[in-house]
Amino acid sequence: MRVIIKKTPQDAARTVADQIEAVVRGAGESGATLGLATGSSPVLSYTELIRRHREEGLSFAGTRVFMLDEYVGLDADHPQSYARFIREHLTDHIDIEDSAVQSPRGDAEDPVAEAARYDAAIGAADGVDLQLLGIGTDGHIAFNEPGSSLASRTRVKVLLEQTIEDNARFFDKKEDVPVHVLTQGIGTILEARRIVLTATGSNKAEAIAQCVEGSVSSRWTGSALQMHPDVVLVIDDEAAAKLELADYYRFSEEHQLKR
Structure with missing residues (x-):
């Protein structure tokens, strides 16, 4: 696991954008397949990607997207649906076809x-080239709440009350937050060829410490990333505050082999 510690959230966002741009450009005409996350963690990175598209000619033509999750009961046009979130924060502002962006259907009958x-x-799309993740304050990735199987597939999950409270700021009131979600499972996420997780702020410090240096456990589902061969964590100084080996990660990053 490669841990990149940046001074500010803006610095971290640029580094995440670097990772995504490299995959998109490297895929050429065949197009990359990206797994994208929602929530507050990736927004600055999406803003930077839009800037690079507009000012530097970064093209997403041919790129395909699979979203991580969706609230059960919300259709794609609901103001708080994740399908709408990704359009508003990224895909409406770049050259990617709407049909190339897939999300779980929150309004599905079954x-x-x-x-x-x-x-x-x-699976039919030959998997994801780069999966972008955030992490919850309780260490969950996607909506794989504590206690989730580390071999789990895409499924329906019941949210923890803490997650509902964390997400209530996006709704008019806490009671409006759906209790059920559709989410990629840990097993599904780990099949991505590369995973990039980003987190900023002191409220994520404990989750990051458990994810990187704790035991692999369903209590902190982000710790499952330790089992993946190509994971990049991009965090700021505040999110790195509880890492015992932070100085080593900084030293290691300064001495990365150039390719």
Whole structure:
């Protein structure tokens, strides 16, 4: 696991954008397949990618996207749906076809069947080249709450009360936050060829410490990333505050081999 510690959230966002740009440009005409996250963590990175598209000619033509998760009961046009979030924060502002951006259908009549369909669709597309993740204050990735199986597939999950409270700021009131979600499972996420996780702020410090230096455990589902061969964590100084080996990670990054 490569841990990149930057001074500010803006510095971290540029580094995340570097990772995504390299995959998009490297895919050429065949197009990259990106797994994208929502929430506050990736927004600055999306803003930077839009800037690079507009000012530096970064093209996303041919790129395909699979979203991590969606609230059960919300259609793609609901103001708080993740399908709408990614359009507003990224895909409406770059050269990517709407049809190339896939999300679990939160308004599906049978959410369990929809989860199975979506998981199969990722596999049929030959998987994800780069999966972008955030992390919750309790260490969850996607909506794989503490206690989730580390072999889990895309499925319906019940949210923890803490997650509901964390996400209530996006809704008119806490009672409006759906209790159920469709989410890629840990097993699904770990099949991505590269994973980039980003987090900033002191409220993420404990989760990052557990993810990077703690035991692999379903209590902190982000710790499952330790089992993946190509993971890059991009965090700021505040999110790195509880890492015992932070000085080593900084030293290691300064001495990365040039390729």
